Amino acid sequence: MPKITANSVDEHRNQVHHAIFQSLASLMNERSFDAITMAQIAAGAGIGRTAIYHHFPDKDAVVVAFASDETARYIERLEAVLADTAGPAEALRVYIRHNLDSGEQFHVGLGPKLYGLLAPESRQAIREHVVAIEDVLRSILQQGLAAGVFAYDDEAAAMAMVHAGLSARQVDPTQVEDFLLRGLSTRT
Known part of the structure; x- marks a missing residue:
């Protein structure tokens, strides 16, 4: 034992x-x-x-549990840093900075090569964790749109634009923030 x-x-x-x-x-x-x-x-x-x-029972189960653990810790920290933000523009700025800063701490983005090796049910389970993170961004964007701070026609495109900007690892985070906020037509 x-x-x-x-x-x-x-x-x-x-x-x-x-x-x-x-x-x-x-x-x-x-x-x-x-x-x-x-x-x-x-x-x-x-x-x-x-x-x-x-x-x-197998490697897929390890990966799914790992993704679940990483996502829970990631969202907990993200929500903590978002708790004191004043409005959607600041929340988006904090969301962007948190994602850029946390990229080295978390392994949430395990990569497309890995997803291709997992069973379909494992890929779906991991996708559900990604959706939980996307929901935080979706909420920020919707609040900004409702408040007239953001202007966009397609929510999915706006989310894709933000997430594409988060992959710019060799760019000053402030420049990424400014670029994305301008792209969403913030009026701050």
């Missing part, structure tokens, strides 16, 4: 899952998803080769 290394079974499980997620992230930096085995993930997490199966 494995030794519980925490004050409770739930806390122990959370610690093991965190170690598994860290191992997966580390391995994903070294090699492709299809070249990673459950045994390698377990070894990196410091657990037995068969113990990992007490937590996850």
